[in-house]
Amino acid sequence: MSGREGGKKKPLKQPKKQTKEMDEEDKAFKQKQKEEQKKLEELKAKAAGKGLLATGGIKKSGKK
Template identity: 80%
Template sequence: MSGRDGGKKKPLKQPKKQAKEMDDEDMAFKQKQKDEQKQMEAMKNKAAGKGPFAGTGIKKSGKK
């Protein structure tokens, strides 16, 4: 054990990731995901504004 080897070692540098080329199918898939995400957000906002669906329970007629 020499005195200079102590401490944390620096990690080796990783090669940079190459930019992934996207073809038409990938672009269409990404666009479809974005559209679905927007629709989900819109439905969440719409549903948050309303109260409970069936808060009154079973409705009974006035006749006995």
């Protein structure tokens, strides 16, 4: 069975991506993202401490 080969074939190797140097805009953008992430985590921690705020769900009327 020289015409058929079983199993997976190995994918061709991709050339390694060159590490591009970060310019000032990229550095500023990364720093801004880190700061926003920290703010979000702080807000989540505050919200978790307070407990459930919106416990409404479906409101039922008092009428029967």
